[in-house]
Every structure is written in C-alpha cells, then in structure tokens.
Amino acid sequence: xLISGFDSVLSDLDGVVYxxxxxxxxxxxxxxxxxxxxVTLAFITNNAGRSPMAVAAHLRQLxxxxxxxxxxxxxxxxxxxxxxxxxxxxxxxxxxSPYLRECVSVRGMEVVESHREQPVAVIQGFYPExxxxxxxxxxxxxxAGARWVAxxxxxxxxxxxxxxxxxxxxxxxxxxxTGMEPQIAGKPQSYLFTRAAERLDSRRxxxxxxRLDTDILGANRAGxxxxxxxxxxxxxxxxxxxxxxxxxxxxxxxxDDLYRPYPTTEVLGYGVKVGDAVASVSEDLIRITGSExxxxxxxxxxxxxxxxxxxxxxxxNPRLEFASHGVDELQxxxxx
Numbered sequence: 001x002l003i004s005g006f007d008s009v010l011s012d013l014d015g016v017v018y019x020x021x022x023x024x025x026x027x028x029x030x031x032x033x034x035x036x037x038x039v040t041l042a043f044i045t046n047n048a049g050r051s052p053m054a055v056a057a058h059l060r061q062l063x064x065x066x067x068x069x070x071x072x073x074x075x076x077x078x079x080x081x082x083x084x085x086x087x088x089x090x091x092x093x094x095x096x097s098p099y100l101r102e103c104v105s106v107r108g109m110e111v112v113e114s115h116r117e118q119p120v121a122v123i124q125g126f127y128p129e130x131x132x133x134x135x136x137x138x139x140x141x142x143x144a145g146a147r148w149v150a151x152x153x154x155x156x157x158x159x160x161x162x163x164x165x166x167x168x169x170x171x172x173x174x175x176x177x178t179g180m181e182p183q184i185a186g187k188p189q190s191y192l193f194t195r196a197a198e199r200l201d202s203r204r205x206x207x208x209x210x211r212l213d214t215d216i217l218g219a220n221r222a223g224x225x226x227x228x229x230x231x232x233x234x235x236x237x238x239x240x241x242x243x244x245x246x247x248x249x250x251x252x253x254x255x256d257d258l259y260r261p262y263p264t265t266e267v268l269g270y271g272v273k274v275g276d277a278v279a280s281v282s283e284d285l286i287r288i289t290g291s292e293x294x295x296x297x298x299x300x301x302x303x304x305x306x307x308x309x310x311x312x313x314x315x316x317n318p319r320l321e322f323a324s325h326g327v328d329e330l331q332x333x334x335x336x
Contacts, residue, residue, distance in 0.1 A: 045071065092104050150167065
C-alpha cells in the first residue's frame with residue numbers, strides 16, 4: 001500500500017480532512033488507521049484564525065485521534081518570524097483573528113490598532129470578520145514603511161457551501177493599494193513542514209494536501225514526497241498542467257487511497273502506462289487510451305506531460321484526446 005514507504009503523514013486540513021465544519025467522507029477513519037501501521041500524524045494548516053487547541057478540539061469532535069501538539073499553523077509561524085526580526089516591545093498592527101493577536105502578544109510585541117500608532121510591522125492572516133477598514137489600516141502602515149508579513153496567500157478556501165475567498169485574496173487587496181510584497185510565513189514556504197517533521201522525528205514524511213500552490217509546492221521546497229488528494233481545490237487536470245515545482249509525487253482520490261497499492265508507472269516506447277491507461281505527448285496534445293473518469297488515465301497523462309516538459313515554469317492547458325481503443329491500436333497509430 002502507498003503509505004508503507006513513509007513514517008509520518010503531514011496533512012492539510014481544509015479540503016482534505018473537512019470542508020467547513022464537516023468531515024470529508026472516509027477522512028477520519030483513514031487518519032486514525034495510521035496508528036495501526038506505525039505512521040505518525042501531524043496537521044499543517046494555513047488557517048490563522050484558530051489556535052492549535054481549537055483545531056485539535058474540532059478534529060477530536062469529528063473523531064480524529066490527535067492533540068494540539070500535532071497541529072502546526074501559520075499564525076504561530078508568522079509571529080515567530082516577527083519575533084526573530086523585531087525587538088521586544090515593537091508595535092505590530094494585526095489584521096486577523098484574536099488568536100493571531102495572542103501569538104504576537106505572547107512573543108513580547110505590542111499589538112496596536114491603527115497606523116497612527118506608528119507600527120513597525122503589519123501581520124495579516126485570515127479571519128472572516130476582517131473589514132475594509134482593517135485592510136485600509138494595513139495599507140496605510142505598510143505604505144509608511146512598516147514590515148509586512150502574511151501568514152499565507154491561499155487565494156481561496158473550501159467551505160461547506162463551496163469555494164470562498166481566502167487570505168491571499170485579501171492580501172492582494174493590500175498589495176494593490178501599496179505596491180508592496182509581503183513576507184510569507186506559512187505554506188508554500190517549507191518552515192511548517194520541516195518543523196513538523198523534526199517534532200515527529202520523521203525521516204520519511206508524506207505531505208498530503210488539496211492545493212498545488214501551497215501544499216505541494218511547500219512539500220517540494222522541503223524536499224518531501226507529496227500526495228495531491230482530489231477532495232478540495234485542485235483536480236487531476238490542474239495537476240496535469242502544473243508548473244514543475246508544484247507537481248505532486250502521487251495523485252489520489254481520497255485519503256483512504258493511502259491504504260491501497262499505488263499503480264506502477266511504466267515508461268514505454270509508445271507512451272506512459274499506468275494501470276490499463278496509456279498516454280503519449282505530441283507537441284501540446286496528449287493522447288490518452290482510457291476513460292476520462294479513470295484516475296489512472298490522468299496519472300498517465302500527468303507523467304507523460306511532465307516527462308516531456310520537465311522545466312515548465314507556468315501553468316499550461318495541454319489539449320487532451322481520450323480514446324477507448326487498446327494498446328495495440330495505439331502502437332499502430334503512433335507508428336503510422
């Protein structure tokens with residue numbers, strides 16, 4: 001089974017374990033089964049609105065066996081970053097949750113409410129109650145020279161009702177007003193991943209996430225293997241066209257796929273074969289033998305395209321041609 005090659009799982013939360021307050025089907029049992037195969041578990045989240053204690057309590061309410069020591073969040077990472085760079089007592093304007101304010105305060109910095117108090121830094125994290133006035137205050141302070149840290153830049157966040165704007169969308173508002181770029185504390189930076197692996201004493205971690213631009217990019221920057229799970233934001237098709245640094249090691253439908261064998265990828269003279277699916281690349285066209293509804297078709301397409309475009313720096317949308325004919329006919333077609 002896929003998980004056999006690893007000693008820990010570093011899991012995202014939104015879109016992987018739950019959407020809004022509710023667990024994603026099969027996620028809780030899959031996570032709890034990790035203990036049975038001697039694999040440790042930690043959670044890596046860009047959600048800066050809740051404390052590790054609150055996150056762990058929510059997870060336990062859903063049935064996940066965990067505690068706050070196994071939750072690593074971007075609010076703490078952002079406050080730690082500021083604490084390393086600022087003097088004790090430095091004034092910091094916080095745009096975000098009460099917990100983010102607490103993270104700043106307990107590290108010896110003074111939380112202020114307005115640019116008029118001349119903060120030396122601004123820290124911005126996701127919180128549903130952030131208002132236009134909060135974003136304006138941040139913009140004024142940053143324009144006046146304050147250091148700017150964003151806990152994360154996720155453009156969207158999966159909710160029970162659907163996909164909603166995330167912290168990155170609000171960060172873009174301040175970026176547009178100031179022309180400045182923030183320093184990012186959470187994913188896709190590698191800090192949260194390496195910190196969690198060190199805490200677990202893990203030598204072979206597997207990062208599991210639903211976002212290419214945060215979970216998978218962060219895993220690659222940390223040098224860890226990754227699995228894109230298709231229960232949240234990104235899809236097999238967006239993975240196919242992803243830049244090289246956002247490409248996952250594995251693509252799985254849901255968390256319980258960790259306990260199934262991952263199909264072997266074979267690079268053959270006529271294409272890349274995964275399960276019964278075969279894919280080949282001709283310029284910007286990918287020919288795929290297999291059903292569009294079969295994940296192995298997408299896995300084969302991904303590996304074929306990635307082999308043909310190993311240094312891709314932008315997201316691309318290659319043309320796709322699905323066919324149901326067999327491998328023998330495919331070989332004849334490619335030879336003709």
